[in-house]
Amino acid sequence: MDEWFEKQKREMLRIIGKFTPEDGTHDTEVPGLRLIRSSRLSEPVYSVYEPSLCVVAQGSKVVMLGQELYQYDPSSYLTASVHLPITGQVMEASNETPYLSMQILFDMSQILDVIQASGDVIRSRTETSRGLRVSRVSDTLLDAVLRLLKLVETPRDIPVLAPYAMREIIYRVLQNENSASLMQFAVVGSHAQRIAGVVEKLNRDFAQPLRVDELAAEASMSASSLYDYFKEVTGMSPIQFQKQIRLQEARRLLLSGSIDAAEAAFQVGYESPSQFSREYARMFGMPPIRDIHRLRGSIV
Structure with a gap:
């Protein structure tokens, strides 16, 4: 890495370290900007990634989508184009050199606005590809990201300058050779945009029975096309x-509440507690009650 790049990264480290006094995810006054700190290697963390850009200042992280692994570090960044259930794990971190990163949330209207304003500078693409992508950090993108980050130190500038910094970040990402993974979801009527609607519905109505024919009709696709395009975007079948x-939500309910495993199963849409227990153990490595006891015992 050249001297300029290293200087920019050091400034990112300084600001993120300043505003993350302890491990965890920290919201900022800048809309859509979160700062993350971890001083130790993490166990796999199950969550749903929102449409966002993730940039690492120090350390590295691995994200699993379906059966695919995505690793990113200070030389790369990750973009999530739709809400995707992932497993994340911090791979490089210590008390002396904690994992420090930032997440910038965005929506498709912001992307479409930049595409429309750019004219021929950015050419819209409609091919369907995975909704998660790791790309190399360019100097121009790093400069724009740092400009947004610096606003946490000057809150009075946020209302005026944050929208412009966000707009430039999106523009720089769309200039990247891998930008189709983000751009496709903003193109009205594209297969990717229709799949994004299906993803949104499944995230919202996960406890309801899955009816592929109805989802396909809503997306104006055949059932086989829905299956193929959905798997292309998410790396998984709809089921x-x-x-x-469902299992991530059940785990959250069990960890945060006083309900038992059977009640959690019914709340997330399972009719059979035994099937729920089997699938829960397959995903998290042990049955619900044992898993929750272990998690609660690890919280200090």
Whole structure:
């Protein structure tokens, strides 16, 4: 890495370290900007990634989508184009050199606005590809990201300058050779945009029975096309996607509440507690009650 790049990264480290006094995810006054700190290697963390850009200042992280692994570090960044159930794990971190990163949330209207304003500078692409992508950090993108990050130190500038910094970040990402994974979801009527609607519905109505024919009709696709395009975007079939969302929500309910495993199963849409227990153990490595006891015992 050249001297300029290293200087920019050091400034990112300084600001993120300043505003993350302890491990965890920290919201900022800049809309859509979160800062993350971890001083130790993590166990696999199950969550749903929102449409966002993730940039690492120090350390590295691995994200699993379906059976695919995506690793990113200070030389790369990750973009998530739709809400996707993932498993994330911090791979490089210590008390002396904690994992430090930032997540910038965005929506498709912002992307479409930049595409429309750019004219021929950015050419819209409609091919369907995975909704998660790791790309190399360019100097121009790093400069724009740092400009947004610096606003946390000057809150009075946020209302005026944050929208412009966000707009430039999206523009720089769309200039990247891998931008189709993000751009496709903003193109009205594209297969990817229609699949994004299906993803949104499954995230919202995960406890309801899965009816592929109805989803396909809403997306104006055949059932076989829906299956193929859905798997292309998410790396999973619709039923696998729904299962991950259901099990993640059940785990959250069990960890945060006083309900038992059977009640959690029914709340997330399972009719059979035994099937729920089997699928839960397959995903998290042990049955619900044992898993929750272990998690609660690890919280200090």
